[in-house]
Structure formats: structure tokens, C-alpha cells
Amino acid sequence: MKIISLVLIICSPLLLQGQMQFQEIENQANYKFGDKEVRRIFKFKNDGDYPVTFNSITSSCGCTTTSLDKITYLPGEEGEIEAIFTIGQREGLQRKKITVLTDDSDNSRYEMILEVNIPKIAEINTRLLYWKKDESLDPKTITIDFQPNEPIKITDLKISNDSFNLDMDEVLTGKKYIISVDPGTARNSKNGNLLVKTDFPKDNPKIYFFHLRVQ
Amino acid sequence: MNPFIKESGLICLIALFLSLLTWSFHPGAPDYHKVELEDGEILLTTALQSTDLVLWVDARSKENFELDHIPGAILLNEDDWEYLLAEFMEKWDPDLKVIVYCDSRLCRASKNVAQRLQDELQINNIYTLHGGWETWTIEQKR
Secondary structure (H helix, E strand, C coil): CHHHHHHHHHHHHHHCCCCEEECCCEEEECCCCCCCEEEEEEEEEECCCCCEEEEEEEECCCCEEEEECCCEECCCCEEEEEEEEECCCCCEEEEEEEEEEECCCCCCEEEEEEEEEECCCEEECCCEEEECCCCCCCCEEEEEEECCCCCCCEEEEEECCCCCEEEEEEEECCCEEEEEEECCCCCCCEEEEEEEEECCCCCCCCEEEEEEEEC | CCHHHHHHHHHHHHHHHHHHHHHHHCCCCCCCCCCCCCCCEECHHHHHHCCCCEEEEECCCHHHHHHCCCCCCEECCCCCHHHHHHHHHHHCCCCCEEEEECCCCCCCHHHHHHHHHHHHHCCCCEEEECCHHHHHHHHHHC
């Protein structure tokens, strides 16, 4: 009897695996410039001998939504969870956790990861040009280095305060631009916003915001 | 009473008394209530006790922000970064301590937003709120 109890205690974690078997718990989605969202499927199967009902599916980010065809799956039945990640203006490696809760008494909780790598369209040295009180009013520069292979044009520069003078130089055609910002000579505190419009991606061209401030 | 049980009980009581004494007065005793903070995180109590002026930044979704937010907070998330960044800059001042928060301890939005502010604007004095909005609401109910 003691041996049986000991074996049961040792093996109990193995017995608590749950019925739902997911094919992948980490899913890498491909992204291409201009995509507004990416979708990935998490396939699963009820490998047990009783029905399992999904109680909830939540994501660690409001930017990721999920959908499921139905909530109860019979033994042997297969299904899939579709995860939709809205890109917004995110950049870099994004890892979003999706937590699934079921009524399975053996293991009711499953966690999955949706991973998307969103490369930057441009490397930019700074978004803030700031002249401190004790600093000389020399022009400062913004460098925009576009990363995609195809040429990208800056189509418009819009500034909210005309007392800042702008000068743009296309250093590498369709690739690298330097914008020089001259705050003028008058030592008075002021600020302005600069909008840089591009022609990429074609269907949703990127606009960059910069802030200029003289203290 | 059985003398063995009596002696055992006494030894246990003495041991308990000594260990409590050590835990109370030992300078190197572990602090079981200490919260492990990640890099750049700040506790709500520290933020509220600070004499610095704070610019609260809400990195949650626009919908959640509109439902409720920390008084004076401004919305800045990566759903609409460029537009919201402009609004952030209207409020920002180098003397302000910027504290970014998202839903709870589990979300990463506040960390991402704080990192982008540091990378793109090269400004310092940026923190993320440990426990986020969840901690704020719990504190308000006390």
C-alpha cells in the first residue's frame, strides 16, 4: 500500500497534463512592411475522454484579439484559436501571451505566445531637438536612415512654428536624409512640432513627429 | 502530561521565541514584504511620497483610458505612437518625473513605451509603475 501511495505521489504531476493538446505553444508570425495586422492559428485537439469547455481566452495586450469557432469540444474533436495582432505603430520584437482557461479539472490553464518581429522603417537619431537655457543656438540635425531596400521619398515637411528654419539634404538617394533645424538667433523660449511625411508604405505612408524646443 | 511531550514542547517554544527575536532584530534578516522591482520600476507609494512633479503616462488602450485613468495622466501607447507622442511633448518638461503605467504587473506596454521614450527622445527620469493600473485601483479602495 505504501509503495502504491509513493508511486501515485511521484506520478501525480504526469497525470495532470490535461486533455487539450496544442500543436504549438509558441507561434512566430511573419510581418512585412505595411501590414496592419498579423494572424496566427493555434491548433488543438481534445485528446481526453470527456468534453472540455473553454471558459476564457485573454491576451497580455489589448492589441491582440482571439476568436474561437465554438466553446465546447468533444473527445477527439479538433479546433483552432485564431490570434489577431494589430500592429498599430509598434516596432521591434513583440511577444504577446495568450492565456486559455478551460473547465478541464486535470489542467484548466494553457499559455501560448504569439511572437512578431516588426523591423523599423527608419533609424532616427532623435525625435527631440532641445536647446537648453545655457546652450548656444546653433542648428541641430535630424538624421533619418530608411531601412527597406526600396527607395523612400520624404514628400513633405510641415512645421508648426515658422521661426524655426529647416534645410533638408538627401544624403543617399531614397535612403538617408539629414534635416537641419535652425532655431534663429532670438533667445526666447519657444517650441514647435515638425511632421515629416514619407511615401512608404504606399497604402499607409508613414509620418514621423519631431518636437523642437528652445528653453 | 508525558515528560517527553512536555520537554519537546518547551524546546519548540524556546526555539520559536529565539527565531522571532532574531527575525525582529537581526540587521541581515530577510524582508519578506520587500517587493522585487525590475529595472526602471517605481513603487506607487514611492511615487506618491516623492516631492518631484510627476507626469503620469497611461500606456493602456484608448478605450481603457477613456473609462478611467490616474488624474492628470495622458494617453501614450503604440497603437497611435506618432500622434500621441506629439501630445506627450506638449506636456513634457525636463523637470518632470515621467511614470508610465499599463494594466497590471503582467503587461509589458509600459516598459515598451518607457523604452521608446528613452531611445527616441533621449530623455531620462522615466519610470514604470510597479503593478500598474491594478495597483492604483487597489490603493484607491483602501
